[in-house]
Amino acid sequence: MSFNTTETIQRLWESFLREQLAALPPEERQQYEQQFEDRFGDLLKKAANGEERDAFLDLIGFGGKGPVEFGDLSYPYIQPDFDDSVVPSQLHAAAELYYIYQHERMKIFQVVDVLLRLFRLGRMRIQRGPGARGLYLLEKWKPLRYTQRDRMIAYRRAFNYGTAQAPAGAIVNQNFHRQLVGFMVAVSQYFRDLLIGEVIRGGQLIEQRPFGSVATVQRIGLDLRYALDRCTYGNIFSLTMETGHYLKSVLQLLDAPDIKKAFDANTKWDVVEIVSNRYLGGIAEPSQRAKMAESGRRILQFIADNDFKTAIDPILFQSTIRPMGAHAEAWIAAYRMTPEGRGFSGVTPALRNVLGVQAAAGAVV
Structure with a gap:
């Protein structure tokens, strides 16, 4: 034509x-x-x-x-196909790697190493129970081939977390944390604006009159998805699979009755806290990290599976993203209680900063 x-x-x-x-x-x-x-x-x-x-x-x-x-x-x-040119398996691996990272910050892997050392030296009163057998198998087979250094390099490449030196020529996701915080606050701001719009406007068709910036959520989500895709090639997928299975196994191991009894603990998290305080110099925000791991992984999975179509029906977008609103708010609430998040300025100022919008002089934000 x-x-x-x-x-x-x-x-x-x-x-x-x-x-x-x-x-x-x-x-x-x-x-x-x-x-x-x-x-x-x-x-x-x-x-x-x-x-x-x-x-x-x-x-x-x-x-x-x-x-x-x-x-x-x-x-x-x-x-136009730029926004679709991503590898879904890499994005899902990044979501799982984020979950693993938060457990790394909770010292789970270090706690298991301490238990292995105590078991080997005979300084923990267990011998024939399921926990003792699990520690024996871990020591015998060493199923986690990826060392702490390997994991730290992966965290640095995918999220720019930690101080490990990135390999020469590898792409480091420099803006991950800024974009992740930006997406969380954009989703939170969307639902806060939506609530305000419903209260102010009212009317017979209240549920069909959404208020809030869909474009902001989509833009940050697309940027976050693209950046994760371009830096998670290589061994990130295999490392995540192996480390994820290992983490699942050691969490079950920490819940073994003989290990809990050895530390006079009621739950596996009590074991983590006691071992961390006794041998690792203190506990590392397990409550906050656990929530950030759960909600952060769910948000990253949503970003991986969503195409963020520009002309999407606002009502459909609202229904699709509604479950993510609670996760975003939960992540922000937990993040503000961590050392790196205590300087968090709030949802609206943080969103302005991510979008590059400067507050007017003398304005109260």
Whole structure:
């Protein structure tokens, strides 16, 4: 289809769209708006990918028609695919790696190393129970081949966490934490604005009148997804799989009755706390880290599986992201109680900072 024909169809389509929407009752317009938009995109795509496959040759005069006027060339429709060019397995691995990282900060791996040492030296009163057998098997087979140094390099590459030296030539996700905080506060701000909008506006169609910046959430989510994808190649997937299985096994091991009895503990987390205080110089915010691990992993999984379509129906977006609102607020509440999060300025100022918007002088934020 020629460029002139396509241009004419675009103008006629807009007129047709206005006339059709004006003829529909207000309560039915929203139902058809997105369908019209999708149909328009399909028409443009099919028009560009039709019979005119040698348009570039026609443009330079090497086609079968010889030199062709601009108006007679086919429309150069280019399919946008940048936001879809990610590897889902890498993004899911990053979500699991974040969960593992928070348990690393809780000293879980160090606690297990201490238990192995105490078991080997005979300084822990266990011998034949399930915990003793589990420690024996860990010591015998050493199932975790990735050392602490390997894990620290992975955290540095994927999240820019820690002080490990990144390998030469590796891509480090420099802005991960800033983008993660930005996404959390954007989701939180979206639902706070939505609540304010519902209270202020009211009306019969209150549930159909969302308020809040969908674009902000989508933009930060896309940036976060792209940055994670480009820095999690290599051994991140295999490291996450192996370390994740190891972490699951040692958490079950810490819950063994003979190990809990040896430390006069009621739960595995009591074991972690007692061992950390006694041998590792203190506990490391287990309550906050556990919540950040849970909610952070869920948010990253949501980012990995969501295409953040620009023209999404606001009501559909609201329904899709609603479960993430609670996770975002829970993550922020836990983050503010950690050493690195105690300087958190609040949802609105943090969002302004992420978006590069400066507060007006003298304004109260």
